[in-house]
Amino acid sequence: MVAERRAEPAPVAIVMGSQSDWTTLVHAANTLTQLGVAHVARIVSAHRTPDRLVAFAKSAREDGFKVVIAGAGGAAHLPGMVASMTPLPVFGVPVQSHTLSGLDSLLSIVQMPAGVPVGTVAIGRAGAINAALLAVSVLALNDPGLAQRLDAWRAAQTDNVAEIPVGDS
Ligand code: RP5
Numbered sequence: 001m002v003a004e005r006r007a008e009p010a011p012v013a014i015v016m017g018s019q020s021d022w023t024t025l026v027h028a029a030n031t032l033t034q035l036g037v038a039h040v041a042r043i044v045s046a047h048r049t050p051d052r053l054v055a056f057a058k059s060a061r062e063d064g065f066k067v068v069i070a071g072a073g074g075a076a077h078l079p080g081m082v083a084s085m086t087p088l089p090v091f092g093v094p095v096q097s098h099t100l101s102g103l104d105s106l107l108s109i110v111q112m113p114a115g116v117p118v119g120t121v122a123i124g125r126a127g128a129i130n131a132a133l134l135a136v137s138v139l140a141l142n143d144p145g146l147a148q149r150l151d152a153w154r155a156a157q158t159d160n161v162a163e164i165p166v167g168d169s
Pocket of ligand 1: 016017018019020021045071072073074075095
């Protein structure tokens with residue numbers, strides 16, 4: 001049976017390897033919400049739910065997604081596996097692990113062999129936010145309204161930087 005398609009599918013999929021990754025990936029979701037970009041978030045573990053991973057990645061484009069944000073920690077093969085099964089741009093977020101502080105996640109995600117790219121961002125919250133901003137930049141190429149919102153978001157960020165530091169000297 002062919003699944004019913006939503007009239008306007010969310011353009012961004014956020015996938016993560018575990019519920020424990022959500023405290024990091026929620027920052028990507030919040031950033032997309034701030035910029036008015038619809039998204040869905042799903043737990044898709046490369047090793048605990050491999051069939052879910054294959055089903056998601058193989059149908060991501062026909063399901064209407066334009067960009068995938070994939071976050072994982074430790075032996076973080078989720079972003080690379082997703083990228084192996086979809087032509088969509090995949091941004092990989094290394095989640096900060098307990099044992100190696102996310103260096104394991106970073107190296108697992110960033111060291112893709114030539115031919116299957118994962119755009120890898122910083123470890124943790126900063127990376128999650130930047131992955132969302134990269135997704136917005138991609139979508140804004142064909143969405144003037146979103147481009148304006150992104151410009152405004154960045155201008156507000158600039159305006160919020162005080163020139164004079166506060167505190168004892
Ligand atoms: C990875 O293992 C997940 O992406 C997560 O970062 C890490 C730990 O998972 P849990 O043991 O917290 O489920 O697959």
